[in-house]
Amino acid sequence: MQEPQTPNLVVHLQGGDDEVAVGRISGYTPETIDVDIVIEGAPAYSMGTALSVSIDRGKQVNRFATQVVARKELDGSRRYTLRVAEPAVLAFLGARDLRGNPRVRPGSEEKVEVNLYLGGQAPLVRGSLYDLSSTGLAVWLPAEEDVRWNEASEVSVRFTIPGEKKPTLLVGAIRNRTLLNDGIKYGIAFDEAATKRFSEQWEDIKRYIRRRQLEELQAARELLDSQVESTTTSDSGEGEAAA
Numbered sequence: 001m002q003e004p005q006t007p008n009l010v011v012h013l014q015g016g017d018d019e020v021a022v023g024r025i026s027g028y029t030p031e032t033i034d035v036d037i038v039i040e041g042a043p044a045y046s047m048g049t050a051l052s053v054s055i056d057r058g059k060q061v062n063r064f065a066t067q068v069v070a071r072k073e074l075d076g077s078r079r080y081t082l083r084v085a086e087p088a089v090l091a092f093l094g095a096r097d098l099r100g101n102p103r104v105r106p107g108s109e110e111k112v113e114v115n116l117y118l119g120g121q122a123p124l125v126r127g128s129l130y131d132l133s134s135t136g137l138a139v140w141l142p143a144e145e146d147v148r149w150n151e152a153s154e155v156s157v158r159f160t161i162p163g164e165k166k167p168t169l170l171v172g173a174i175r176n177r178t179l180l181n182d183g184i185k186y187g188i189a190f191d192e193a194a195t196k197r198f199s200e201q202w203e204d205i206k207r208y209i210r211r212r213q214l215e216e217l218q219a220a221r222e223l224l225d226s227q228v229e230s231t232t233t234s235d236s237g238e239g240e241a242a243a
Helices: 087-096 198-242
Strands: 010-014 020-028 032-038 050-056 061-073 077-084 113-118 121-132 136-141 154-159 168-179 184-190
Touching: 010 032, 020 087, 032 087, 050 077, 087 198, 113 136, 121 198, 136 168, 168 198
Parallel strands: none
Antiparallel strands: 010 020, 010 050, 020 032, 032 077, 050 061, 061 077, 113 121, 113 154, 121 136, 136 184, 154 168, 168 184
């Protein structure tokens, strides 16, 4: 299995002083992007700084607002973690990397229930699929269902992939636990050796991921294009008014 790849897109960052820095997107999550810039000659941004980020898509340039939420000094460069307010941008970045191992979320009309069994046995806990990759998944649970599992606990996961008739049954290990505003997210890594028919089920997972990537990419492109069209129309109207 491949390690997750990143978009590696060139972007331009612009703060309130109009000074522009050039960087590359080195990673992303459903809420943030990481941008690496060369330190020499580049402006330094403090925590909380609002930045306008531009992505050159060839025929058009997309701009969106971000805010610095973390920074890390690297060898000769500085990495900024930026919170992104435009969901279409993150969808575009994730779907664009079709050869990597990104995580995808179920579609807005897809509610995927996940049954969890500790050690392959009871107690049963029901949650919902948060996201899915070819190496693991994340499951959302209401806060009251938190059983405070040990991160090394073995867990059996049972759910039905949208579009598939047979349920998927996998064995995995809990790797992380994240408190969200409305519940708790458990990150679970698949255990290939302990899972029966893993290869067959893995193909079902990859097929679903591919479909969701293409759907997200199409939706992101449509939204980004509509934003560009709206901006162009607005600029044209202002120009006519000025004339």
